[in-house]
Amino acid sequence: MQHPDALRWDSRYSDEADWYSLRSPRHLVTSHLNLLPPNGLVLDMAGGTTSTGRYLAAHGWRVMVLDVSLVALQLARKKSNKESLPISFAVLDLMNPWLPASHFDVILNFYFLSRPLWDTYRKALKPGGLLFFETYLSEPGPDPTHYLNTQELRLAFNDWQIFHYLEVERLAPSRKGGQRTRWSAQLVARKPE
Ligand SMILES: C[S@@+](CC[C@H](N)C(=O)[O-])C[C@H]1O[C@@H](n2cnc3c(N)ncnc32)[C@H](O)[C@@H]1O
Numbered sequence: 503m504q505h506p507d508a509l510r511w512d513s514r515y516s517d518e519a520d521w522y523s524l525r526s527p528r529h530l531v532t533s534h535l536n537l538l539p540p541n542g543l544v545l546d547m548a549g550g551t552t553s554t555g556r557y558l559a560a561h562g563w564r565v566m567v568l569d570v571s572l573v574a575l576q577l578a579r580k581k582s583n584k585e586s587l588p589i590s591f592a593v594l595d596l597m598n599p600w601l602p603a604s605h606f607d608v609i610l611n612f613y614f615l616s617r618p619l620w621d622t623y624r625k626a627l628k629p630g631g632l633l634f635f636e637t638y639l640s641e642p643g644p645d646p647t648h649y650l651n652t653q654e655l656r657l658a659f660n661d662w663q664i665f666h667y668l669e670v671e672r673l674a675p676s677r678k679g680g681q682r683t684r685w686s687a688q689l690v691a692r693k694p695e
Contacts, residue, residue, distance in 0.1 A: 505570055505595055507570045507571075507595070508570045508571055508572070508593075508595075511550075511569075511570060511571035511573070511574065512571050512572060512573040512574075515550070515551070515571055515573040515574045515577060516573050519573075519577055522550060522551045522574065522577065523551050523577050523578075523581060525551065525553040526553060527553045527554040527556070527557035527558075528553070528554045528610070528612055528634070528636065530612075530634055530636050530666075530688050530690065531554050531557075531558070531610065531634050532554075532557065534634070534665065534666065534690050535561075537632060537665060537690065537692070538558075538563075538607075538608065538632065539607065540562065541562045541563060541564075542563060542564070542607030542608065543563070543564050543565075543566065543605070543606050543607050543608075544558050544559075544563050544564070544565045544566070544606070544607065544608040544609075544610065545565075545566050545568070545601075545606045545608070545609045545610070545626070546565060546566070546567045546568070546610045547568055547596055547609060547610065547611045547614060547619070548568070548569050548570070548596055548611070548612075548613075548614030549567035549568065549569055549574075549578070549610065549612075550569055550571065550574040550578070551574055551577050551578045551581070552565070552567045552578045552582075552589065554610055554612070555567050555578075555589055555610070556578070556581060556582055556585070556587055556589065558608075559582065559587035559588050559589050560585065560587060563588075563608075564588050564589075565587070565588065565589040565590070566589070566590050566591075566592070566606075567589060567590070567591050567592075568591075568592050568593075568594045568596055568599075569591075569593065569594070569596075570593065570594065570595050570596065571593070572593050575591040575592075575593060578591065579591055596614070596616060596619065597616045597618070597619075598616065598618040598619070598622075599619075599622070600622075601622050601625070601626035602626065603625045603626060604625070604626070604627070604628045604629065605626055605627075605628065606626055606627055606628065606631060607627075607628055607631050607632070608627075608631060608632045608633075608634070609623050609626065609627055609631070609632075609633050609634070610634050611623070611633070611634070611635045611636075611637070612634070612635075612636050612637070613636065613637050613638070614637065615637050615638075615647075615648050615649065615650065620658050620659075624693065627693045628693070629693055629694065629695045630692060630693060630694075630695045631692070631693045632690065632691070632692055632693075633659065633662070633689065633690070633691050633692075633693070634689070634690055635655060635687075635688070635689040635690075635691075636686055636687070636688045636689070637649075637650060637686060637687065638650065638684055638685065638686050639651070639652060639669060639685040639686060639687055641684075641685065650687050652669060652687075653669075654687075655667070655687045655689050656687075656689060659689060659691045661694070662691040662692055662693055662694060663691060663692040663694070664689065664690070664691045665690045665691065665692065666688060666689065666690040667687070667688065667689050667690075667691075668687070668688045669685060669686070669687050669688075670685070670686055670687075670688060671683050671684070671685050672684065672686060
């Protein structure tokens with residue numbers, strides 16, 4: 503039996519392969535490159551076609567991408583093979599996975615929310631490792647389990663060195679061509695040494 507999230511996302515990535523493949527790396531990362539050490543291991547959680555992972559791999563980082571969608575990872579692998587980028591991929595349900603302790607230099611979590619993962623990130627990052635996190639804030643209507651409450655993300659990592667926390671309203675691009683404004687929370691934080 504297929505995982506329901508895999509079914510949903512495989513169909514989105516199949517229908518909109520070009521749109522997903524051609525996305526730019528996340529600005530939250532490209533605007534904080536000064537915080538990153540010159541090389542290391544990046545984990546892109548629910549990375550999809552991993553535009554940011556491909557950008558970092560092209561700049562000397564080793565990247566591992568996990569996602570429930572095989573279709574997304576196939577698209578990403580096709581692009582990264584063409585550019586001979588050092589990226590590895592695995593298909594996995596990430597709602598509450600085990601990850602090795604003190605293993606990653608950087609973790610990326612963009613537009614995917616599973617709160618049990620926060621404890622996992624605390625363990626899986628090396629001391630001094632960086633977490634980049636951005637996803638939607640809740641608004642009336644949608645299922646609140648998939649959306650952050652205001653200040654929730656900052657409070658969850660309050661004991662880390664926080665370089666950036668912002669709640670921003672932005673135009674969210676739509677696969678169907680339209681645009682609408684959505685609120686997101688952004689965090690860049692370093693695990694204590
Ligand atoms: C909005 S996309 C974000 C993709 C990427 N992080 C980015 O910022 O472009 C959400 C991603 O979460 C993945 N996803 C959804 N449910 C998942 C699950 N249970 N386990 C792992 N990945 C999941 C989807 O396949 C999709 O790639």
